[in-house]
Amino acid sequence: MAGGRRRKLHFSKIYSFRCGKASFEEDHSQIGGPGFSRVVHCNEPDCFEANIHNYTGNYVRSTKYTLATFLPKSLFEQFRRVANFYFLVSGVLAFTSLAPYSASSAIIPLVLVVGATMVKEGIEDWRRKQQDTEINNRKVKVHRQNGVFDYTEWKNLRVGDIVKVEKDEFFPADLLLLSSSYEDAICYVETMNLDGETNLKVKQALEVVTLRLHEDTDFRDFRATVKCEDPNANLYSFVGSMEFEEQQYPLSPQQLLLRDSKLRNTDFIYGAVIFTGHDTKVIQNSTEPPSKRSKIERKMDKIIYFLFFILFLMAFVGSIFFGIYTKEDLQNGKMKRWYLRPDSSTIYFDPKKAPVAAIYHFLTALMLYSYFIPISLYVSIEIVKVLQSIFINQDIHMYYEEADKPAHARTSNLNEELGQVDTILSDKTGTLTCNSMEFVKCSIAGTAYGRGVTEVERAIGRRKGFPVAHGKENGDDQFEHSADPKPLIKGFNFSDERIMNANWVKEPHADVIHKFFCVLALCHTAIPEVDEETGKVSYEAESPDEAAFVIAAREIGFEFYKRTQMSISLRELDVVTGQKVERVCQLLNVLEFNSSRKRMSVIVRNEDGKLLLLCKGADSVMFERLSKSGLDFEENTRDHVNEYADTGLRTLILAYRELGEDEYREFNEKFNEAKNLVSVERDSLIEEVMETVEKDLILLGATAVEDKLQNGVPDCIDKLAQAGIKIWVLTGDKMETAINIGFACSLLRQGMKQIIITLENPKIQALEKAGEKTALRKESKQSVLQRINDGMALLRQSSGSSEAFALIIDGKSLAYALEDDVKDKFLQLAIGCASVICCRSSPKQKALVTRLVKAGTGKTTLAIGDGANDVGMLQEADIGVGISGVEGMQAVMSSDIAIAQFRYLERLLLVHGHWCYRRISTMICYFFYKNIAFGFSLFLYEAHTSFSAQPAYNDWFMSLFNVFFTSLPVIALGVFDQDVSARFCLKFPILYQEGVQNMLFSWRRILGWMFNGFISAIIVFFLCTNALEPQAFINDGKIVGFEILGATMYTCIVWVVNLQMALAISYFTLIQHVFIWGSVAIWYLFLLAYGALPPKLSTNAYQVFVEALAPAPSFWLVTIFVMISALIPYFSFSAIQMRFFPMYHGMIQWIRHEGRTDDIEYCNVVRQRSLRPTTVGHTARLAAKSSRVQDGNHSR
Helix, strand or coil, X not given: CHHHHHHHHHHCHHHCCCCCCCCCHHHHCCCCCCCCCEEEEECCCCCHHXXXXXXXXXXXXXXXXXXXXXXXXXXXXXXXXXXXXXXXXXXXXXXXXXXXXXXXXXXXXXXXXXXXXXXXXXXXXXXXXXXXXXXXXXXXXXXXXXXXXXXXXXXXXXXXXXXXXXXXXXXXXXXXXXXXXXXXXXXXXXXXXXXXXXCEEEEECCHHHHCCCCCHHHHCCCCXXXXXXXXXXXXXXXXXXXXXXXXXXXXXXXXEECCCCEEECCCEEEEEEEECHHHCHHHHCCCCCCCCCCHHHHHHHHHHHHHHHHHHHHHHHHHHHHHHHHHCCEECCEECCHHHCCCCCCHHHCXXXXXXXXXXXXXXXXXXXXXXXXXXXXXXXXXXXXXXXXXXXXXXHHCECCCCECCEECCCCCHHHHHCEEEEEECXXXXXXXXXXXXXXXXXXXXXXXXXXXHHHHHHHHHHCCCCCCEECCCCCCEECCCCCCCCEXXXXXXXXXXXXXXXXXXXXXXXXXXXXXXXXXXXXXXXXXXXCCCCEEEECCCHHHHHHHHHHHHHCEEEEEECCCEXXXXXXXXXXXXXXXXXXXXXXXXXCCCCCCEEEEEEECCCCCEEEEEEECHHHXXXXXXXXXXXXXXXXXXXXXXXXXXXXXXXXXXXEEECHHHHHHHHHHHHHHHCCCCCCHHHHHHHHHHHHCCCEEEEEEEEEEEEECCCHHHHHHHHHHCCCXXXXXXXXXXXXXXXXXXXXXXXXXXXXXXXXXXXXXXXXXXXXXXXXXXXXXXXXXXXXXXXXXXXXXXXXXXXXXXXXXXXXCHHHHHHHCCCCCHHHHHHHHHCCCEEEECCCCHHHHHHHHXXXXXXXXXXXXXXXXXXXXXXXXXXXXXXXXXXXXXXXXXXXXXXXXXXXXXXHHHHHHHHHHHHXXXXXXXXXXXXXXXXXXXXXXXXHHHHCXXXXXXXXXXXXXXXXXXXXXXXXXXXXXXXXCCCCHHHHHHCHHHHHHHHCCCCCCHHHHHHHHHHHHHHHXXXXXXXXXXXXXXXXXXXXXXXXXXXXXXXXXXXXXXXXXXXXXHHCCCCCHHHHHHXXXXXXXXXXXXXXXXXXXXXXXXXXXXXXXXXHCCCHHHHHHHHHHHHHHHHHHHHHHHHXXXXXXXXXXXXXXXXXXXXXXXXXXXXXXXXXXCCCXXXXXXXXXXXXXXXXXXXXXXX
């Protein structure tokens, strides 16, 4: 039995590493040294040696706060904001005699605002706490004693515990695999939570351990000691050794099961706990995502500082005047301001100490003018952004019913940035395309098969002026019309009567066709799943390509239906008998695919006893590995591969060779020896051994699979281009494939000049072969720089013309283009081109290009992708959008916003982005307007009272202005306002340019709103003071006191700022009506209620409304007159701008107002303003074509 197991273990590179005995010698010298000091006593968590190490427990906490730290930490977070800190200092000073108002009126609003934000933080952290509790309280079976396993909570696990994890359960900690339900102790693991990959990984335990451990009771006396690396964040490395029965065995990542991975297709496994809690690799990797703040938010901070400057300036100017007035108050025994009693005053009004009095006044003025700074601005914006995010999440037009996935705004911080995107950097596979591969065509023995027409071929047909319909036979341009279409099979879109329905046996090279599809059916790591009811076989594969291959083999008649640890079983047609027969091939080794090898191979022994190496890989590495006798169809195959690439298909070359017994035995010994090494050279040695056998191959043919464009991609790109957004594509695909996808989605068009930067030239190729690295690098960089300079020269020559350029660069060239002394020129060239496509880009290059565009242009960038290789790009961009596709959730988890399809980007940006940008911009401008209108009226009144620090209003009037009487309407504006409807946002993409050019939050507009605030304050103050000059105010002859003047001014301010809101709103809803008129009503109700309180509480507001204001007709007349007068400047400006200098949204509102929305010609005039010569998309393509026709007519 033991020997049988060892034989099974030898075969399986599908399980990545052979787990036999190995020599340590020099390779294991690092164990016990720095970074490799962890010692685990398996099945003895309570022993003395284990307790000495005091390893961390398995309790995991992701919360930001604890019960003890919540108050100090959250308070610190709040008062890091300069505005909040200023209000805190003002609140503290309010307890001194310098305060112009009561301490409670200063502190309570601050407590409300800071408290609301802290409550929000607390609720978010409580949710994280609940998630932690749910995870920590999950149950797992753990070995107690005497071979008995019992359930315990995850948080109770300790290093050294033996656990039993069952099918579809998550691993509770990082475990060392000891045994499984399979005989040779392999198990299947899903790592989607770690790396976003949905394919299953295969792990395998040490052979020497698995021989003894089959059941629970076998662990009664099990003891082992593991020495390994210390906790680290590397998911793909693990160095260690196990001491078992006085023998040492090397450990590798193949034996490590990581926390948060899931056990799949395996009934159970036994494992020893190696790393717990925050020592586990997944927690070590859980770094905080980069903190992103929108440009508007950063600019808002500058405006706050600007307001602080104005505030300090007013306080300083007022203090100088106050000092002068105070010094002159008492001269020759005569008092100017006798009511201040300067002859017997304290320091504050003492003429003898005027400089000190001025300093005191300065501090008092800083508190009095604090209403210049909107205390509720930050919390209001947070509330609005959260509500905006809810609307994005609930948008039915961005809901993908097929996958049941709505849009999901994972952060609300960047809503307004969605309306300012200048450049989109997009992945191709899975983002523009479906990442759902379909087997479309193939070339076998130099003959092309497959009559399907790809989307790229249709686009090429349109480009050349003739439509391509149905199918086109390879080679003779004949069209096939299928009267009886077959039902669609996912992953298979192949049609050719020469191959289908077993007709391949009649082909001239039937033997090659047989071997070709055998390679497809055997050379993979897919796992078959047979439906017990229907008997149908489905596959779980590492990639969509691989699934498409095994499905294609099945449909042609080579059905892979069973895999064991040492064999693969097929059902195929017997050429002699014409019957389906079952064939079993012994699987000996799998030589895995990776990005540097660009190929994968399997070594099998067929039923005839022949040893075969079956290989598939990229043409760039496969053709050079063909034997001289295996080149029979090379020329035709190369031609077909180029044709397939030209039509946007992804190609692989298939080949095979027979191995001799001695050759295989020698290879296998070296292969196993290399795999058992525990050193940094291990991977390179494995590759060297694989190179020795992957040679002298015999060519069979090539496959071609199509990764179709997602629905709506060309239309979406067209709309985004009309909006003036530049689109870059960053892909790992071949240049030819990327170019043709570019044509299919209208990023490229006929007549657009292509600037191609590549290192494929004879001189560089000669240097590569010679291995002269220094000369190669120098020549390559010079070549890239020359191409960039040539491109710049072309751009300069065509400046002023309507000529459009496309920049296409490959990964090798990009490496040099991104160097410090070249990248600025590269960016300048790229910005001048209509579209940019970077091919063969690595994940790091994608992130570096994104950083270059973001830093170099200073504009807002958006990155969109769906795979783990896009994470760096998403985090580097201002906004990261993850596509929740088939490549796992890693991109989504690293994104700011998740959508299910690329086409939803159109609505996300042009509708929600524009609305959010407009709402937030107007909201902030309005906030500053109303606070300046209110705060400057305080300054004017204080100037009117010779800067005596006398507030114009009651303490509580001032404190509640921002919190109650003006806060709700501005929130309603931020959530509900629409300048134009969603339909018009999409119909007129030019509207989006308001955000890109930052027209609604420019300094000109901000200062305009501020100026409006100053004007409103001046009008309110001077009209009120002059209209209410000392004269009889009510029937009993009483004149106006400062409490009546203050209440009247305050009433006018409340009316003016709320009516200003009504004028600023473009789209009224019931909620906005309720909030605007309700805020005014609340003021009157408050005045009634507050005035009814005892004089000790209501102070100078006691019965002021009932006894003084309400009975006086002049109060109502003044309110109406002042309110209209204060609104006339804004109304006049808006009317003139709308009529004579309309912005984009103004034009569209006029179209709607005049009922010309269906006037195609008039709408096109407006829409054409967004189309530039450098625009891409099919609309621009038609415009360019029309322009060329007109130019031709003129020339004639």
